[in-house]
Amino acid sequence: MAARQAIALVAGVGPGTGAAIAKKFASLYSVVLLARSPNSYETTVKEINEAGGTAVGFSADVQDEASVKNVFEQVAKEFPDRPVAAAIYNVGGVFSRKPFLEQSVEGFKLGYETSVLGAFIFAQAALPHLLSAAKSPIPHPPSLFFTGATAAIKGSPYLQSFSPGKFALRSLTQSLAKEFGPGGVHVSHLIVDGVIDTPKTAEWLKGAPEGSKIDPAAIAETYWALHQQPRTTWTWELDVRPYVEKW
């Protein structure tokens, strides 16, 4: 297969992990970036194209089924006959950390919906393409990857609007891995345990030892390593954390 004749989609592309994943997968694939606002993906799209890759961005609301389906239709038009080699859901949950009795029903639903409802919609739109790609001559098994959090395995006080959605996402990925593995789609769940080093967290962990934040590029490398696994040897779940993290 010629270079970039297959597609990788990345949903949830801000200046951190999503951008790093898009750049990494752009080494082999044409990449499609999804974010709510063009601001989130424009810089990355530009950087990839300028570096000789192929990237295009779409505005979409992952919680809106029509919006996500629309992106997949546009992608099919823009890149006809190209298999989807990877679909990566990297949308962070939106939530507010607060005492349980101060949490609203809307706040609780919001945490859930941003974490897992969007993942459901994205997976449902992507899977027919990935199943189809499993029968195409692409270099690696088609992959459906999800970025999770420590909150996916541990409930904590004041995180009642965040953690249930991450637990639910983890369950969903396990269901999908079991249902679609035999069909040739590699489903993985990556647990991020620690602070990711992004512009937003630049001021966090001041005074901590050097290297105390997770490197987005290293997350991207880890996803890339999973993507390269042959179907005989697939990872469903792994964790990543900085060397100094307490856990």
Next chain:
Amino acid sequence: MAARQAIALVAGVGPGTGAAIAKKFASLYSVVLLARSPNSYETTVKEINEAGGTAVGFSADVQDEASVKNVFEQVAKEFPDRPVAAAIYNVGGVFSRKPFLEQSVEGFKLGYETSVLGAFIFAQAALPHLLSAAKSPIPHPPSLFFTGATAAIKGSPYLQSFSPGKFALRSLTQSLAKEFGPGGVHVSHLIVDGVIDTPKTAEWLKGAPEGSKIDPAAIAETYWALHQQPRTTWTWELDVRPYVEKW
């Protein structure tokens, strides 16, 4: 404290586990039964009252915040000055078992909302009363218990509309246990692994060895045992399954 001078609320009262829990807790408390339809609780209310206990039923939709708050207000009117000694969320998730690609967004949300959104609303309505009861001279620490399922710890194919909600519920109960334990409220999560013996399952597991279904009365006894634990020695989570269950 005189007999039945405190209240136990049970949400999700059909002819199985909910009814058994209500009857067990009626040995010490006035019990309040919540279900969507009076059909679900009328028989149990009658049985408890005829046996010398005190029971009252309310129709409520646990996914509707106003509906649940209204029940708590009515309970406060009907039983003024009685502490809430126990609030038990036993509402089963409504879901459809089907291939992921045939699942609708509405079907996915329904599974989540019946499992965990109702639990959120119920817990938020109950906790102020339970925290207050922790300072009252009631015989056992006030308890907030939730009935879960194996699907709370294991994702399975075709259960993508059920299992994520149960994972989420488990997370919620852990958050609550950690936040409200120090305030004196005992939060527990009971994982049911197997078929519960109810009228609905009467025809299931035909030919299996005697005793292959979980006894609702034994679930009630187990909840009762947890309720009696002093605050020095609280169980957050346990499992129950029949002796012949494979796991």
Next chain:
Amino acid sequence: MAARQAIALVAGVGPGTGAAIAKKFASLYSVVLLARSPNSYETTVKEINEAGGTAVGFSADVQDEASVKNVFEQVAKEFPDRPVAAAIYNVGGVFSRKPFLEQSVEGFKLGYETSVLGAFIFAQAALPHLLSAAKSPIPHPPSLFFTGATAAIKGSPYLQSFSPGKFALRSLTQSLAKEFGPGGVHVSHLIVDGVIDTPKTAEWLKGAPEGSKIDPAAIAETYWALHQQPRTTWTWELDVRPYVEKW
């Protein structure tokens, strides 16, 4: 069955949990107490007998197969024809908390052997009796219970001689629950998360809120509640911790 016509064995009887379990089970059974030294069980044996119960103590080293088998033979002589209704392994692991590079091979083995080798030997001696009791008219299903620790589910620095043995014990109890459940033996694993209130820990947690230590009598009540579960509704695992415990 007349009172105390069945036997409960408790291995690991010091002045804390083991004594409390023995006293609780003495309400229905003749109890046999095992400890390395008579000092550990003499007071409890005396208290049970003086209170109208039946108790006898044996010195045994649970890591020595011959020693444990010998106890079971003596018990069979002393109480012929009495079924064994419960066998409870409550032996704490002996270990030293230290940096990994300062740990000796002997120290590492010691932690393992006290936690899990003794459990293996005790279970193997007890199971033929419990399987036989499952066919006898005893009031509750015969029970094989093990006291575990948080270290059974979480590895920690400096606890490398303790935690692996507790993980191993947890695995063993799960194997046994799955193999012997269908034969009618109830196997449980109780995770103790926190400091147990015993003479040895009297000076610990000074300044902590009242009730910060786990009550041995409440552990005994919890084991008793599990023992009463019918075979339709068995708990394999639960945790207990004080209301103020961080986890």
Next chain:
Amino acid sequence: MAARQAIALVAGVGPGTGAAIAKKFASLYSVVLLARSPNSYETTVKEINEAGGTAVGFSADVQDEASVKNVFEQVAKEFPDRPVAAAIYNVGGVFSRKPFLEQSVEGFKLGYETSVLGAFIFAQAALPHLLSAAKSPIPHPPSLFFTGATAAIKGSPYLQSFSPGKFALRSLTQSLAKEFGPGGVHVSHLIVDGVIDTPKTAEWLKGAPEGSKIDPAAIAETYWALHQQPRTTWTWELDVRPYVEKW
């Protein structure tokens, strides 16, 4: 650093996973192979050397502290001043699958000792070298990796001599990750869920779909990917299984 100026040690080198790991790590390092018998490593050593790499084999019994220490001393003599970049424990547990009541104390200990005692001894011999390497200019953080099994997280009937040792090994690796991560040593535990494709398993899974066995070379690639992770982004645990595996 010039090519192969650092060392990777692999313990447990038969014709499957161990050989594949040794070959992969030989692309960057001089490799040292440990096995009980020269038969196990001779072919691999020859292949690596003939392919232009550097390999040497040592006979050692990982359960014998003196034997393992002796290897590390010989390595220090043979490769003076070369940092140890990786130490990989891939020794399979020796055990017999049988009913619990037919298991001997010796059989139970054997399973444990081959799984976890050897790991303890190997880790203790390797860690001073790895800690020292963390301060050397080697290309990737020094790594201490362990091959585990599904039996590390799930107890099963008849596997009572295997699974407890694997649970214990998992605990040990977590203790080590937490203690030595801050010192710059990357500790990982890889859960193998399925049959590994080796000469020994050639006749297994006849009739299963193509690709039903785990590829040793892919395990080696996965370890290599973990080894390349920077210290900001380390994986402690992951699983691998074939695409058709039920779990």
